[in-house]
Amino acid sequence: MIDSGDYRGEARLRMPGQLQAPPPLALYVHLPWCVRKCPYCDFNSHALRGEDATAIPEQRYLQALTRDLERSLPQVWGREVSSIFIGGGTPSLFSAAAIDQLLVTLRTLLRVSPLAEITLEANPGAFEAARFKAYRDAGVNRLSLGVQSFNPQHLRALGRIHDADEARAAAAAALELFEAVNLDLMYALPGQTLSEARQDLETAIRLAPAHVSAYHLTLEPNTPFAAAPPSLPDDDAAADMQLMVEETLAAAGYQHYETSAFAQPGRQCRHNLNYWNFGxxxxxxxxxxxxxxxxxxxxxxxxxxxxxxxxxxxxxxxxxxxxxxxxxxxxxxxxxxxxxxxxxxxxxxxxxxxxxxxxxxxxxxxxxxxxxxxxxxxxxxxxxxxxxxxxxxxxxxxxxxxxxxxxxxxxxxx
Ligand code: SF4
Missing domain, CATH: 1.10.10 (Arc Repressor Mutant, subunit A)
Structure with a gap:
């Protein structure tokens, strides 16, 4: 069974509506900038002017995060933080020094468990091996890489800033540097066939990451894809792809533990599990x-x-x-x-x-x-x-x- 925190020994509830003990606590840090906006994306991400990563006001944003955390401390006082997830946007646009500074601040102000899972989201288009290594040295122990596809045509259709070679190079470097790596993939992409979806998955499996997240592309309101929808596989074809994803990953030893999440045994994402367990x-x-x-x-x-x-x-x-x-x-x-x-x-x-x-x-x-x-x-x-x-x-x-x-x-x- 999946670990969902130590709730089993909790005494009886006091009154309906009251909690006997606070649930486990995780921390999410949002770094909101991307080089440019992908046409399917409805996340809170903001394109950089001139696609220039040096335009990120790193120091001012770090100051704001620190102030935000300081103001929030009374609400979480004394509680241990079991995981940290630095998401975006594209957090890997931030310098390694900034991520180091951020983690030092978090550890100074919060009681971060020495065993905390610390994930950083990265984009293969903003990849440098030296920077990945510096993230690891700063304390990041899990990298989540937004590969989406290894197929050049589909990467172009998705408006991604990386190509297939960069996706492979970034994944290989991540796997060399980090013990825990997640690869994000998407299926039911514009013009994608079942066999192309399978090739993406098999490429990912050959790399042997601990974790794979496989998402069905959906048209989200207020995105360029929703305004001018590309030609997508029909529902039957998409359902076949979903089945193929589940069967192929199961055959490779990955456990399908959540709607879109697959992990080698014992390698589930602890941070996301806390969300799903209503932590x-x-x-x-x-x-x-x-x-x-x-x-x-x-x-x-x-x-x-x-x-x-x-x-x-x-x-x-x-x-x-x-x-x-x-x-x-x-x-x-x-x-x-x-x-x-x-x-x-x-x-x-x-x-x-x-x-x-x-x-x-x-x-x-x-x-x-x-x-x-x-x-x-x-x-x-x-x-x-x-x-x-x-x-x-x-x-x-x-x-x-x-x-x-x-x-x-x-x-x-x-
Ligand atoms: S890189 Fe990710 S967060 Fe940024 S625009 Fe694309 S999908 Fe959205």
Whole structure:
């Protein structure tokens, strides 16, 4: 079973809605710049003027991150940070000295576990072996490389800044330097055939990374791809690719442990597992999201999305306006939100969850979710039973393939 933190020995809940103990805590740091914007991307990423990495205001942004963290400390005081994820954007556009400075700051201000998984996202188009090595020396122990494809035609169609040779070179260097490497791949790409999708996957498998994330390309609203959709494989072809991805990775020894995530045994991404187990995370940086629990509330946070507004809110105006932008939006989760959001995360996991985890993370009795659980079970989307000696609730194979349908059953009001 997947480790989801030490919740099993927790004493009985005090009152419905109250947590007995805070969940494990992770830290997410958002570095929001990219050389240019990929046409399918709806992340909070901002193209650099003139595609020039030296245009990143590294020092000012680091100061803003430090201020952001300092302000957040009372909310996480004394808690150990079990993982750090530096995501983007393209964090590998930041100099190794800046990443080193960032990690020193995080370790100084927070109680970071000596065993913390520390991931940095990197782009093969912003790859230098010496810089990767310096990231490792700064304390990064897991590299997540956004390869997406090894096929030159598909990389061009995706508007990626790297070519196939750079993808291979960056992956090889990452695997030499880091013990834990994730390769991000996408399938159902414009004009892609099943055999081309298989070739991408086989190239990745030959490199033997500990972890592979394989995403179905989707057209997200407000992206150039949504405005002018490219010719994509139809639903049947995309479903064949998904099946091929699952079978090929399973045959190569990768466990399919979450909707899009595959890992060699014991090599799951601990940071992402914490999200899926409805753990807590503090998010700092422009547009970063967080989820923090205290004994009687669970709160979601979102920071200002635009880097300039984010820095101005924390460090003061660099322009002429007197109005200071708002840094933070917060939303307290209702009971219905807690049920839905727990299920939305935990049912992504192939192995699902232990019912006690639900109660420990939401502060609510599982009885409140019983009508939806029963309905999902009756529709063949959910399984309940004893696995590895523990009670367990997990999506059925059908539930995994029709995950949205399953999750909708837990929507408030349904
Ligand atoms: S590199 Fe990643 S974050 Fe940046 S624009 Fe492309 S998909 Fe978005």
């Amino acid at each position: 807590d995370y503090l998010g700092i940086g422009a547009g970063a999201h967080g989820k923090l629990s205290s004994h009687d509330r669970i709160e979601r946070q979102a920071r200002s999305k635009h880097p300039q507004a984010y820095m101005d809110a924390l460090l003061g105006e660099s322009g002429s306006s007197n109005a200071r932008p708002t840094l933070l939006e917060t939303r307290k989760l209702t009971r219905a939100d807690r049920i839905f959001e727990f299920m939305m995360n935990a049912l992504r996991l192939t192995e699902g969850f232990d019912p006690r985890l639900f109660e420990a993370r939401t502060g609510l009795p599982l009885l409140l979710a019983e009508p939806a659980l029963r309905a999902a079970e009756q529709r063949g989307l959910l399984l309940r039973g004893v696995y590895d000696g523990a009670d367990n609730i997990r999506p059925s194979e059908q539930g995994r393939h029709f995950l949205n349908e399953l999750l909708q059953m837990f929507l408030p009001g349904d």
